[in-house]
Amino acid sequence: MNDRIRFEVETTIPTVHGSLRFRAYTDLVTGDLHLAIISGKPADGTLVRVHSECLTGETFGSLKCECGPQLDAALDTIVRENGIVLYLRGHEGRGIGLLNKLRAYALQEEGLDTVDANTALGLPADARDYTAAAAMLDELGVHSVRLLTNNPAKQQALIAHGIDVTERVPLEVGRTAENAAYLDTKAARMGHLLHVPSPRADDAGDRAPSSD
Ligand SMILES: Nc1nc2c(ncn2[C@@H]2O[C@H](COP(=O)(O)OP(=O)(O)OP(=O)(O)O)[C@@H](O)[C@H]2O)c(=O)[nH]1
Ligand SMILES: [Zn+2]
Numbered sequence: 001m002n003d004r005i006r007f008e009v010e011t012t013i014p015t016v017h018g019s020l021r022f023r024a025y026t027d028l029v030t031g032d033l034h035l036a037i038i039s040g041k042p043a044d045g046t047l048v049r050v051h052s053e054c055l056t057g058e059t060f061g062s063l064k065c066e067c068g069p070q071l072d073a074a075l076d077t078i079v080r081e082n083g084i085v086l087y088l089r090g091h092e093g094r095g096i097g098l099l100n101k102l103r104a105y106a107l108q109e110e111g112l113d114t115v116d117a118n119t120a121l122g123l124p125a126d127a128r129d130y131t132a133a134a135a136m137l138d139e140l141g142v143h144s145v146r147l148l149t150n151n152p153a154k155q156q157a158l159i160a161h162g163i164d165v166t167e168r169v170p171l172e173v174g175r176t177a178e179n180a181a182y183l184d185t186k187a188a189r190m191g192h193l194l195h196v197p198s199p200r201a202d203d204a205g206d207r208a209p210s211s212d
Contacts, residue, residue, distance in 0.1 A: 005028060033089055035089075046082065046083050046142055074148055096118060
């Protein structure tokens with residue numbers, strides 16, 4: 001499997017979440033540099049988050065999606081419980097890239113939802129490939145995982161690449177008035193398992209309610 005990725009370097013970085021080990025891998029097919037962010041010793045059964053890059057959500061605090069809070073929560077969780085966050089470059093915009101994601105956002109301003117905006121651009125609703133993620137887990141000696149995700153398709157994709165997903169662990173954070181319709185569309189049209197209710201109108205701008 002590891003004709004797909006090449007390990008480059010490992011270094012430890014102190015972060016607001018705690019001390020984390022960063023292992024960098026070159027994707028030999030796409031040229032992207034992916035990261036495995038690790039707390040504790042990788043082992044079968046470990047907690048894993050396979051996270052798709054989202055510049056707008058993670059760097060600029062976009063409230064259109066929940067990627068930023070999900071990444072923060074995943075890093076906090078692996079520091080607490082040990083585990084791995086695979087940070088996948090080239091997955092931006094569900095695999096259509098930053099420029100096309102911004103084009104899709106422009107169409108969403110005209111009323112299209114997140115699925116139809118991709119389709120209107122002649123692009124798949126989800127173009128992500130998980131081969132590199134599975135190869136990184138293989139390189140780390142991890143073949144069974146508890147997966148932090150709300151997306152059963154991501155679970156199935158990893159299974160199809162030979163990773164035994166023993167449990168799906170929900171990661172429902174970051175719901176706001178701004179992204180409630182987007183999250184509801186992901187649940188209705190993309191099969192995401194989302195149960196946290198939308199914030200009330202008078203909560204607009206607040207961060208996600210704790211849970212149900
Ligand atoms: N094309 C497109 N991509 C988006 C949009 N909103 C967020 N994204 C991208 O979607 C990716 C994250 O995928 P999501 O569908 O939010 O969630 P997921 O990774 O499938 O599922 P979880 O594991 O539950 O987070 C990131 O790369 C974001 O950049 C959008 O409206 N259009
Ligand atoms: Zn995002």
